[in-house]
Amino acid sequence: MASSADNSTTTTATMDIPEGFTVHTENTAKILLPSETTTFLNPIQEFNRDLSVACISTWGKRWEEAKRAKWEQGGARRGQNKKRKKSGAEKADAKEAEKVGAKEGEAKEEEAKGEQQMDVDSTHAAGGKPETEVEATNGSGEEKRKEYTAPKFVILEALSATGLRAIRYAHEIPLVKYVIANDILPAATEAMRRNVGLNGLGPSPSSAEESGPAKTGKKSEKSDLGKVRVSEMDAIALLYHHRADQHRVEVIDLDPYGTAAPFIDGAVQAVGDGGLLCVTCTDMAVLASNNYPEKCYANYGGVPVKAEFSHEVALRLVLHTVATSAARYGRYITPLVSLSIDFYVRVFVQVRSAPIEVKKAFSQSATYYVCSGCQSPHEQTLGRVVEKPDTNNLTYKAQSGPPIGPECDECGFKFHVAGPMWSGPIHDKTFVGEVLKHVEENPGKYGTEQRMRGMLTVANEELDVPFYFTPSRLSSFFRCNSPPLDSIASALLHRGFEVSRSHACAGSLKTTATRAQVYDILRSWVKLNPVKMENVKDGSPTKKLLSKEPTEEANFSRHPQAISRASQVKLVRYQQNPAPNWGPGSRPNASKRKRDDGAEA
Known part of the structure; x- marks a missing residue:
């Protein structure tokens, strides 16, 4: 890895940078960026690439x-098979020895006749032939x-x-045979x-002429096609080309501008068994709001929600x-890391x-009723x-419902209705710990x-x-002063619930308590920090929320488990805006590129 990085550094230092290009460096990779926006690169996504x-x-x-x-299990099985074969050979030799003993008895009876009988070779009687073969074959x-x-x-x-990502x-990644870097735009592949x-x-x-788009798969093993093999194809067609078992790859990375939905069907077929699928979606206006529910359903087969947990x-x-x-296609997924x-x-x-x-x-799919x-x-x-x-057999049944009435019990x-969406774990804790x-x-x-x-912490x-x-946010529903994060976490812990932070939002909490149980704790907070009822309108959610009394008094004193490991170390848990006007960036200016090409023609 280091040698590759050193080579690239030397090349950049000695080569003449073409006019209209600048060198962009990120970790071990160096790329030339044209002054015209003909290819897409977002420096803000260095975190994504890291x-x-x-x-x-x-x-x-x-x-x-x-x-x-x-491989080791296969070796152990091969060893056991050989032991069984050797044991079988020894039994066969023992039977042969019995036959030889019988012949020796007959020979003694015939001694009187003056015939001299030769002894059977002792080595053969002990199974010497197989040993000799092993000795001759292996020498040891x-x-x-x-x-x-x-x-x-x-x-x-x-x-x-x-x-840049492929480079x-x-x-930087060990055990990579090669990377197929594909794009449909000629300017991008250039x-x-x-x-x-x-x-x-x-x-x-010698192999540069062989590295066309059709030869980016695993066909040519002898020719050196390079560690990054450039392909100029439609991404969906390329993924479907790799559906067959002999063409599948171990890792697929989808990082489009916008939604990855059109590429997912091909990707889940093209990745090998036990392989890794990496997916980015940047269309958060569709995914994390309720402005375009029809578009979200078309892309993802579910409806989003207008709530603070939309991410x-x-x-x-x-x-x-x-x-x-x-x-x-008879396949299932295990989410390893899922991050907003x-x-x-x-x-x-x-x-x-x-x-x-399957x-x-x-x-592991659910719809959610959100008040x-x-x-x-x-x-x-x-x-x-x-x-x-009394059996290990499983049956699969439809769920009964709905879980609630037509109106919220709290307000x-x-x-x-939101979803359907994934309701299982979004992280593999062991894998996150390894990363x-x-x-x-x-x-x-x-x-x-x-x-x-x-x-990651x-x-x-x-x-x-x-x-x-x-x-x-919950305090705004009660029109009360917002309690400190540690106070709410401590109150939940004192009642026996689990509590954690969420990576998706600063100042957020997750808990095993229901939302009704969380609201019950907030009512105890309101008792300590009264709300001016004259400011509460009739018919508002606040009026109904405050009309209930807490079932038990909450304990807001500091709980020893309220301070997590993430809070104890100095970490950048939630990113601040890294640059002015930051975001997904703009698409490559295809219309301008076409005008320029026409002018040149």
Whole structure:
């Protein structure tokens, strides 16, 4: 890795930068950016790229360990088979020895006749022939075991633009065989080839002519097509090209401008069994608001919600889309890391094939009834898995419902329906811990290291329950002063509930308590901090919320578990605006590029 980075540095230092280009450096990669906006690059997403390198590296380590364990198990089975064969041979030799003994008895009876009988060779009687064969074959009497060679995997980046991400993957991730960097725009693929060559990752001169779009797969093993192989194809067509088992790749990265929905169906088929699928969606105006419910349903098969936890809903809608797309082909997903970051969501899911797990998928999908007055969510799963008594057999049944009446018990307002969406865990805590360990063991490797440590630490502590809330928002429903975060957390802990932070929103909490139980604690807070009732309008949610008395007095004194590990260390848990007018950026100016091409013609 270091040598590749050194080569790219030397090349940049000695080459003449073409007119109209500037050098952009990010970690180990250097690329040439044209002054005209013909390719897309957003420097703000360095965190996305850093996180992707860390997650794929961690997954790659797991993948290699699984391959090694399978190889060792195969070796153990081969050894057992050989022992059984040897035992069978010894039994056969024993029978042969019995026959020889009988013949010796007959020979003694015939001694009187004066015939001399030859003894049977002792080595043969003891099974010497097989031993001699082993000795002759191996020279040491033991079979030589093949040495283990770590396998390598292929990454497919369907929408690569400048190739920066693909170059970083090739430089920084261990065990990468090669990266397929694809884009449909000729200007983008031209930029990619230029940048790949700049970093010393392109094809050798002898194989440069063979590296066309149709030859970016696993066909040519002998020719050196480079560690980053540029493809100029429609991304959907490329993904469907890799559907067959012999063409599948181990890692697929989808990082489009906008929604990834059109690419997900092909991606869940093109990724290998146990492979990693990385998906980014930047259309948060669709996913995390209720402004375009029809568009959200068209893209993701679910309806969003107008509530403070809308960014977690966005994550769950994307996971639901990936899960249902995979289920059509007998595959299921395991979310490893799912993060709401800045203006987009980023999920890392493992895809496996197992019909029994696909049957359970509908029990991890749910619709939610969300109160339009106080935002209380109520879960309605689509199905349930029931284990038959005294057996290990499972049955799958539709869920009964709805879980609530037509009006909210807390404030009296009506409900809006959201979903269906993923209702299972959004993180694999073990995997998140491994990624965090990887980051901590490689100080200085990532430019956004502090933020990575902060967000991963919060995600690692996050409870596997939907959804988060903020005390300030809930206090607005009661028209009362907002209680400190630690006070609400302590009150919940004193009542025996679990509490954690959420990575998706600063000042947020997650808890195993229901929203009604949280509101009961807030009513105790109102007793200590009275509300001016003359400011509360009749018929408002506040009027109904305050009309109830708390069932028990809440204890707001500091609980020792209220301070999490994330709060104890100095981490960048929630990013501030890194630059003025930041966001997803603008698409490449295709219309201007066409006008320029026409003028040149």
